Amino acid sequence: MPSPRRSVEGRPLGASASSSSSSSPGSPAHGGGGRFEFQSLLSSRAPGADLTCARLRASESPVHRRGSFPLAAAGPSQAPPPPLPEEDRMDLNPSFLGIALRSLLAIDLWLSKKLGVCAGESSSWGSVRPLMKLLEISGHGIPWLLGTLYCLSRSDSWAGREVLMNLLFALLLDLLLVALIKGLVRRRRPAHNQMDMFVTLSVDKYSFPSGHATRAALVSRFILNHLVLAIPLRVLVVLWALVLGLSRVMLGRHNVTDVAFGFFLGYMQYSIVDYCWLSPHNAPVLFVLWNQQ
């Protein structure tokens, strides 16, 4: 009669990752479509390593090791089994940080799914979807880049050109950093997202961080620091950034953490731009070249 296989980390050997009860499709820890979210961030091991390690441990355990007997059959005089190697103990006792990250991820996925009320026409707030898509265009890279280039071409003051040149630099830096992080992290967009976005780059199939959220934080901080605006307009700029971030989750484009990190990154990007501020003194070539056009 086949003996029951040893269970490791609460999962019987041979059971696939997707059959684990804590991450069944539709459950918070599961991104849908039969895949795990942020698996690479939460575990330093390669995918499938759990199962491989489990098999190795099982085959090296006193129960399965060739030539040894099951513990139940061992007599009282036999020496206790040797302690498990260090890495096995770590596997069986997941760290506090690991548990905290997994819990955060589960809350993130659950909340994002709850907030994704405009993810489709048939969703509960489906009628608001066209408005959300309009907001999406207001934070898209192309209108901002083209608008900045147009204003640069029309600007007739050195001060105006300096600000616009730095805005252009900020927008390009943002595109570069977001593409780099998206390509490194490769977090898929939520399963309920419809990929019907206005012009995208190849990395935009990934969702971490939200490019719209980085741009919203960067541009609004830039505007607040370099344009003299009345208080109501300043409030409007901040509201636009916040609502744009929220709309990314409501449209189902992003999880909450993509947007939260996007805001943080955009805020930090402005600090980089401010630190490297381009002026006719430190980057004369740029300004002279632009003047000659």
Ligand SMILES: CC(C)=CCC/C(C)=C/CC/C(C)=C/CC/C(C)=C/COP(=O)(O)O
């Ligand atoms: C015009 C100049 C000077 C350079 C062009 C540079 C360039 C490659 C622009 C591409 C702009 C573009 C297609 C941006 C994509 C914006 C987008 C869809 C981001 C995704 O946002 P997310 O919030 O869903 O992550």
